[in-house]
Amino acid sequence: xxxxxxxxxxxxxxxxxxxxxxxxxxxxxxxxxxxxxxxxxxxxxxxxxxxxxxxxxxxxxxxxxxxxxxxxxxxxxxxxxxxxxxxxxxxxxxxxxxxxxxxxxxxxxxxxxxxxxxxxxxxxxxxxxxxxxxxxxxxxxxxxxxxxxxxxxxxxxxxxxxxxxxxxxxxxxxxxxxxxxxxxxxxxxxxxxxxxxxxxxxxxxxxxxxxxxxxxxxxxxxxxxxxxxxxxxxxxxxxxxxxxxxxx
Numbered sequence: 001x002x003x004x005x006x007x008x009x010x011x012x013x014x015x016x017x018x019x020x021x022x023x024x025x026x027x028x029x030x031x032x033x034x035x036x037x038x039x040x041x042x043x044x045x046x047x048x049x050x051x052x053x054x055x056x057x058x059x060x061x062x063x064x065x066x067x068x069x070x071x072x073x074x075x076x077x078x079x080x081x082x083x084x085x086x087x088x089x090x091x092x093x094x095x096x097x098x099x100x101x102x103x104x105x106x107x108x109x110x111x112x113x114x115x116x117x118x119x120x121x122x123x124x125x126x127x128x129x130x131x132x133x134x135x136x137x138x139x140x141x142x143x144x145x146x147x148x149x150x151x152x153x154x155x156x157x158x159x160x161x162x163x164x165x166x167x168x169x170x171x172x173x174x175x176x177x178x179x180x181x182x183x184x185x186x187x188x189x190x191x192x193x194x195x196x197x198x199x200x201x202x203x204x205x206x207x208x209x210x211x212x213x214x215x216x217x218x219x220x221x222x223x224x225x226x227x228x229x230x231x232x233x234x235x236x237x238x239x240x241x242x243x244x245x246x247x248x
Contacts, residue, residue, distance in 0.1 A: 022063045027208050029191035032219045033180040033233055037140065040177045040236050041111070042066050048136035048238055051106035056095055056127070057113030061088040067109070075105070095123040104130050108137045112234075114162075115142055115155045124169040128241055137171060137239040143178075144185045144233045146192065159235050171239035180233030181225035187218030188233075 016028035022041070024034035041063060049070040055061060058076030067074050077091045077098055086092075093099055095110075095117055108127050114120050127137055141157045163173045180188075191214040198207040222228075 018062050021065045026212060026215075029188055029195045029211055029215060032215050032222065033184060033188055036222070037179045037234060037236065038063075038066075040179060041138070041140070044138050044175065044177075044236065044238055045070060045109075048138055049107050049109070052104070054098070054100075054105040054108045054130060056098075056108060056110040056123075057116075058089060063109070063111070064088070071107075096126055098126055098130055100130055102129055103132045105135065106132055107135050109139075110137065111140045112142065114139065114157065115145075116149060116152045118154055120155065121165055121168065124166055124171065128169045128171060131241045133241055133243050135241050136174075137166075137241070138236075139239065140234055140236045142234050144180070144182070144231060146189060157235065159237075162235065162237065166237075166239050170242050172242050173237060174240050175238040177236040178228060178232035178234070179236065180222060181228035182231040183221035183225045183227065184218040185231075185233045187214045187221060190214045191218070 016024045016030055016034060018024055022038045024031040024038070028034070045063070045066050049067055051071060052073045053067060053071045053075065055063075055067075055074060055076045056078075058078050061074070061076050064074060075090045076088050077093055077095075078086070078089045079094045080092050091098065091100070095113065096119065108131055110127070114123065117123050131137065139162075141162055143156055143158065145156065147153050159176055159178075166173065191211045194207060194211045194214070198204065
């Protein structure tokens, strides 16, 4: 799919098909690590999501069903240059200037957004502004990942770099999980190559079968992968907005 934005033309691949609870279909090469991520997110949403939640970079709101039992309002925020259905977006804005008052939200969700922002520090500052004191930010960022949504793909984060950036804006790390490792990532990338190599409808069943051979190898490797601590595919973090001492 091609789209023009700011006099640039770029291509974005169609995302994975998901069930209502956010799970990725087995017909997509990311289903092993994608569903591991969803399971980790589910436990953190249950623990930290409450009252009014801002979903920054919400897209199609793939995690809406996971979030619904724990919040009173799920506000989707995304920009105008979207490459997917925008019917679930409640506020059209970029991550740097969200048109709401200070301390408007009890919690924030931002999944795989920060790597696409030219000015991540500015986005973290805006998250701090719209979040109530003591509110939690559930955030996912990639560490190992192929180029995607080009050319709007700017950064990869270590856990220390992400924590440093967040700390600069008064957001304190309270929990961090990692997803996948080098071996499962390599199997996923081979599955992606198969996924994009075949564009003939009649060959799709064979494509899915071959792709899933490598997905299943990735699933097996993921259980024993010694690289998961040093080379994770993704970090899932929770930050909390610290109290403003100057208000005392």
